[in-house]
Amino acid sequence: MDLMTPTLLKKLHQYILNDAVDKFYRLKVWRDLRLIALRRDDYKCQYDKRLGLDTKADTVHHIIPVRDNPRLALRLSNLESISKSNHNREHPEKLEKEKKFMNEERW
Numbered sequence: 001m002d003l004m005t006p007t008l009l010k011k012l013h014q015y016i017l018n019d020a021v022d023k024f025y026r027l028k029v030w031r032d033l034r035l036i037a038l039r040r041d042d043y044k045c046q047y048d049k050r051l052g053l054d055t056k057a058d059t060v061h062h063i064i065p066v067r068d069n070p071r072l073a074l075r076l077s078n079l080e081s082i083s084k085s086n087h088n089r090e091h092p093e094k095l096e097k098e099k100k101f102m103n104e105e106r107w
């Protein structure tokens with residue numbers, strides 16, 4: 001399943017250029033597809049599953065990151081359900097960014 005269209009791809013390229021990829025995650029097409037991925041994975045963290053653990057997934061991760069290959073952003077086979085803690089570990093750069101935000105914007 002791949003819900004990417006030329007129009008959406010253009011939009012996504014624009015988001016990436018503007019450092020506004022968060023806009024992609026607000027699109028209905030993404031919200032719908034992430035639910036399909038979670039249902040496919042039975043709302044289980046696929047990382048922990050590989051370790052024989054049974055953990056709830058609440059996040060959907062792009063195996064090949066959106067910025068690396070926007071064409072794969074809406075391809076179901078590029079998506080994996082993952083727990084929040086594993087996802088944060090997978091994206092240390094995101095946490096750093098948030099910390100920076102806290103330090104610079106809040107204090």
Ligand SMILES: [Zn+2]
Nearest residue numbers: 060061062091
């Ligand atoms: Zn991710």
